Amino acid sequence: MANVLLSAKGIRIRFGGVIAADGIDLDVYEGENLAIIGPNGAGKTTFLNISTGYLRPQAGHVSFLGRDITAQLPRTITRLGIARAFQIPQLFLDQTVIENMLIAAASLSGHRSPLKALSSLPERVEMERLLDLVGVREYAERKARELPEGQRKLVDIALALALKPRLLLMDEPTSGVASSEKFGIMDILTMALAKEKVTSVFVEHDMDMVERYANRVAVWSMGKIQKVGTPAEVLADPKVREHVIGI
C-alpha cells in the first residue's frame, strides 16, 4: 500500500457533554481523496481542527510523515505540508486575488524584504499559473471581496495550493455553492489536486459528490468512525444508509 501521510491514533476530545472524538484511528494514504461523511455534530470538523493544530486533543496523537504534530501550532503544521481550505472561504477581502496568492507565496518562501514590492515577487508567474489551474485567473486583479461565493471557494483552494502542500484538508468544498456549480467546482478541484500531486481529505454532505470524487470514505458517527471503505461499499451498507444518508 502507498505511504501513510497522516496518522491519527486514539484521538479523544469532548466539549462539555458533547463527545466530538471518542477514539478516532485513521490513516490517510498518499495520493488518495478521502471523504469524511456523517451527520451534523459527529465530529468531522473537529477532526480537521485537531489535525491542523487548531484544537488540542485530550488524548491520542496525530502524526504527519512519521512526525508527531499533536498540539503543534497551525502555522508549524502548515509549514510541514498540511494546508487547509475552509467551509466559508477565508480570504484577505480587502486585497486583490493575486495579492492574496502572493501573501501565501511570501509566507512559504520567507520573502520578507521590506524594500521589495509584493507585486514583483518572482513567484508571481507560479501564482498566476495556479489561479489559471483552478479557473479564476481572470479575477486576479479584483478585490477578493468582489468575487461571487463559488469563485471565492476556488481562490481559497488556490491559496492552499500556493503553499505546495503534501496534504490538503477541506471542509465542505462545495457548501454554499449553487447546486448547478457543485460538479464544476469539484471537477476543477480534483483535476488540480491530481496535477499538483496533493493528497486530500474532504468533509462532504452530498453523497453524489462522495460517490464521484472519493477513492475512500470514512463514516463518522458520534465521535467514532463507524465504517471505512470504498464509496460503493460504504454507500451500500444499510446502517450507513439509515443513519447518515437517511434513506
Next chain:
Amino acid sequence: MGGRIKPITFKPITMAAVFFFLVAAIAPLFVPSWATLFALILAKSIVVLGIILLLQAGQVSFGHAMFFATGAYAAAFWGKYLGGGDILLDLVLGAVSSTVLGLVVGLFVVRYREIFFGMLNLAFSMVLWSLLEKMFHYTNGADGIRVARPGVLGWAFTPDTFQYVILYVSLLIAVAAFLGVQRYLDSPLGHMLRAIKSNETRLEYLGTSARRVLLVGYVISAFLGGIGGTLVAIIQQIATPEFGYWTKSGEFVFIAILGGGAHAFGAFAGAAMFEVVRFYAAAQLANAWQLILGVVLIVIILYAPNGLIGLRQRDRRAKAGGR
C-alpha cells in the same frame, strides 16, 4: 507580467503629497512665522505615520505618546547631562531609544488585539508618564527639561536661521518616512500587516506568525514616534511629561482619523489641518480651538469616514452611482 497595480487613489494623492511638500519647503521663505508651523506639522506627521501603519492591521494604539516622549527626552537628557547638542546626534538617540522601547513594549502588546491592544498601550504610556513626573531629581518633574538649540555637525545657528534649519531637516525626514512607509506597506510584510486586519486566522494557516508581522510594524511605528518626538522637542525647545500623557496619544489618533488612515498621506493632511486650525483659532478664539477641531472631527466621522484624503474617493464613488 510585472504590471504593478496601484490603488486607484494613488496618482492624485501622490500629486497632493508632492504639492504639500513643495508648499512646506517654499511658503515659509515668504512668511517666516510659517517655518515653525510647518516644522511642527511635519514632525507630528511622522508620528502619525506610525499610527496609520498600525491602523493597517486594524489596531489603534492609545499610548504612542510614550515613544514621542522617549524621543523628546532622549534629546533633553543628552543636553542636560552631557551638554551641547547636535540635531543628528539627538535624532539618532531618539530613534534608537524609542526603537528599543518599541521592541520591549511590542513583545507584550502584539499578543492583544483591538480594545485590549489600545488599552495596554495606554497603560504602558501612563507608566512612563508617571516616571517622568515623579522622578523629579532627574526630569524636573512637570516643568520638564529645556532643550537648548542644537547645532548641526559643529555649525551653530542664530534663532532666525535655525527655524529654517529645523524646517528642512524635518522636511527631509518626513519625505523619507513617507516614501519608506509606502514602500513597506507595498512589501510582503506590509501586505501581511493588512492581512491581520482582514483575516488573521488565514494568515496563520499560511504558515506566518501574525504576532511577528505585527511586531515589525509596531517597532517601525515606535521608531517614527521617537523621531517625531525628538524633532518636536527641538522645535519647541522643551520636553515635558505632557509629551507622554494619554491626551497626546489621543491627539495622534485624532490626527490619523482626521487625515484618513488608508494612505500615508493622511498623516500629513491631518496634521496640517490640525496645526493650522490650532495656530489660527488659538490666536482668534483663545480657548475655543478644541471646540472647532471637535466639530471638524464630528463632521469628518459622519460625512467622510475615510478622512480628508477620502473626500476625493467618496466624490468619485457618488458619481459612479454608489459603491
